[in-house]
Amino acid sequence: xxxxxxxxxxxxxxxxxxxxxxxxxxxxxxxxxxxxxxxxxxxxxxxxxxxxxxxxxxxxxxxxxxxxxxxxxxxxxxxxxxxxxxxxxxxxxxxxxxxxxxxxxxxxxxxxxxxxxxxxxxxxxxxxxxxxxxxxxxxxxxxxxxxxxxxxxxxxxxxxxxxxxxxxxxxxxxxxxxxxxxxxxxxxxxxxxxxxxxxxxxxxxxxxxxxxxxxxxxxxxxxxxxxxxxxxxxxxxxxxxxxxxxxxxxxxxxxxxxxxxxxxxxxxxxxxxxxxxxxxxxxxxxxxxxxxxxxxxxxxxxxxxxxxxxxxxxxxxxxxxxxxxxxxxxxxxxxxxxxxxxxxxxxxxxxxxxxxxxxxxxxxxxxxxxxxxxxxxxxxxxxxxxxxxxxxxxxxxxxxxxxxxxxxxxxxxxxxxxx
Amino acid sequence: xxxxxxxxxxxxxxxxxxxxxxxxxxxxxxxxxxxxxxxxxxxxxxxxxxxxxxxxxxxxxxxxxxxxxxxxxxxxxxxxxxxxxxxxxxxxxxxxxxxxxxxxxxxxxxxxxxxxxxxxxxxxxxxxxxxxxxxxxxxxxxxxxxxxxxxxxxxxxxxxxxxxxxxxxxxxxxxxxxxxxxxxxxxxxxxxxxxxxxxxxxxxxxxxxxxxxxxxxxxxxxxxxx
Numbered sequence: 001x002x003x004x005x006x007x008x009x010x011x012x013x014x015x016x017x018x019x020x021x022x023x024x025x026x027x028x029x030x031x032x033x034x035x036x037x038x039x040x041x042x043x044x045x046x047x048x049x050x051x052x053x054x055x056x057x058x059x060x061x062x063x064x065x066x067x068x069x070x071x072x073x074x075x076x077x078x079x080x081x082x083x084x085x086x087x088x089x090x091x092x093x094x095x096x097x098x099x100x101x102x103x104x105x106x107x108x109x110x111x112x113x114x115x116x117x118x119x120x121x122x123x124x125x126x127x128x129x130x131x132x133x134x135x136x137x138x139x140x141x142x143x144x145x146x147x148x149x150x151x152x153x154x155x156x157x158x159x160x161x162x163x164x165x166x167x168x169x170x171x172x173x174x175x176x177x178x179x180x181x182x183x184x185x186x187x188x189x190x191x192x193x194x195x196x197x198x199x200x201x202x203x204x205x206x207x208x209x210x211x212x213x214x215x216x217x218x219x220x221x222x223x224x225x226x227x228x229x230x231x232x233x234x235x236x237x238x239x240x241x242x243x244x245x246x247x248x249x250x251x252x253x254x255x256x257x258x259x260x261x262x263x264x265x266x267x268x269x270x271x272x273x274x275x276x277x278x279x280x281x282x283x284x285x286x287x288x289x290x291x292x293x294x295x296x297x298x299x300x301x302x303x304x305x306x307x308x309x310x311x312x313x314x315x316x317x318x319x320x321x322x323x324x325x326x327x328x329x330x331x332x333x334x335x336x337x338x339x340x341x342x343x344x345x346x347x348x349x350x351x352x353x354x355x356x357x358x359x360x361x362x363x364x365x366x367x368x369x370x371x372x373x374x375x376x377x378x379x380x381x382x383x384x385x386x387x388x389x390x391x392x393x394x395x396x397x398x399x400x401x402x403x404x405x406x407x408x409x410x411x412x413x414x415x416x417x418x419x
Numbered sequence: 420x421x422x423x424x425x426x427x428x429x430x431x432x433x434x435x436x437x438x439x440x441x442x443x444x445x446x447x448x449x450x451x452x453x454x455x456x457x458x459x460x461x462x463x464x465x466x467x468x469x470x471x472x473x474x475x476x477x478x479x480x481x482x483x484x485x486x487x488x489x490x491x492x493x494x495x496x497x498x499x500x501x502x503x504x505x506x507x508x509x510x511x512x513x514x515x516x517x518x519x520x521x522x523x524x525x526x527x528x529x530x531x532x533x534x535x536x537x538x539x540x541x542x543x544x545x546x547x548x549x550x551x552x553x554x555x556x557x558x559x560x561x562x563x564x565x566x567x568x569x570x571x572x573x574x575x576x577x578x579x580x581x582x583x584x585x586x587x588x589x590x591x592x593x594x595x596x597x598x599x600x601x602x603x604x605x606x607x608x609x610x611x612x613x614x615x616x617x618x619x620x621x622x623x624x625x626x627x628x629x630x631x632x633x634x635x636x637x638x639x640x641x642x643x644x645x
Contacts, residue, residue, distance in 0.1 A: 231434035
């Protein structure tokens, strides 16, 4: 829920009970004021009635109103106490009982006692309530509208720095750290927020940078020890009196070192790509590169009995680093060879700025978004490092290419969109 | 044949020295920039192996120094930094080859041989091993003066064997030599076997002796007596 809507709701939640209390109060106040007013009027009329009685030449009863409810009656009996009574009278026009205030008073002139009955219909409580409710409903309506307008204005003006910070945050990519900065604003809190964000981002960036350099340096440092092991292994292999068992062990060690060396090399490559160390770029014909690389693997296609279908109809010219272009295509083709099925096939198609490399093979056993993550391997038994596609992904990211994976009709499809 | 090895890691220095010594080279070594610069300035070498990251300086400066002094030595860079910019810089300065660590001694050996061949054997352009004659410039192989037609891989394999003759070379080393970075992609051992079988057959068809010994579990030895 938007902050504005939330504040609006809170305002209303607070103001509604207040309004209800105010409504009740005004109801009671108005009600009693009205009663007092009626009573005063009745008292004045009583005085008028008494004057009327005094002016009578002979004692008699008089009707004071057309409905004969207010009257002066000559009674035989003692004078009683005056008193106000709330009562209901039947209204013929509206055919309902309406509230009325009645003053009954006694007046004795010349030994004749008169009973004065004065009636005044009062405003019905229901009507009063309705009136008050209507008033308050209008007030609430005005409140909501004005809150909404004020909030909207506030968010347009006061909250503006916040929203611009938010959109800057959304755009943030650590690779383009230098392009992002949270500017100074003149609202204290938002300024503090921006300062804190700048500080945090700088820290994250420098940690990230350090981490990246660490990977590269660590891998470099490992090269020399690996070279030492490899060299000594070569020398050891020259021994004349090695037993079969020992030779097998040497072979195992050599294979492992080879794997370690490849792993190291791939890691260095990956961090170099991420560190943007391949700066030079030139116009690359994807068609030329692809067919050249596919050519390099003819031996392999034949030995694995993989059928290759090259369909490079529309060339794509891309501005990129030639080494990276070669690695990108090589890794994709290698991947298609490595994860192919027996007597399988590879289809390479280039059209509409899109290169699709498809190979036969069993469906993935891992979620497809794991494909491009380092060391996530589909088939652990296969002799792969689990870095090839991460490198592909890294290169694609560098140049803003889109990579898609899809599996259909027993074929894995890797698509590179060069747009 | 004199080689100067400039490498700061003592164990690696020792191994390379030993391997090359067995090949019949005279190997001198230097562990840091100052010593290397001294030796390179005073003596003549046929080949200099230089590491780029050295204590007290850069291997690249030694290459510069050698070239300024008009040295005729072949230069091979051996570096832990497999970076194309270093490679280009080194080759621009006049280095002849670049080998990234970790490398195989057999690979280093074959690079040195190729380099020395290019530099020194201008008059004598062929390699002769008993009945086999290789003319590297034309990538041509004769057995008993008869031309043997080899595929590119078979030729490379033969040359690699001969460069490392009487040595055990592992299948991995061969695979890396023949296919470079792509070698981990191969079911390389079967693959080498196929190429080797064809090579052997072609050589023996022309009356060549079978020099290739299979070293169980590891690889092969191109054994030439004498």
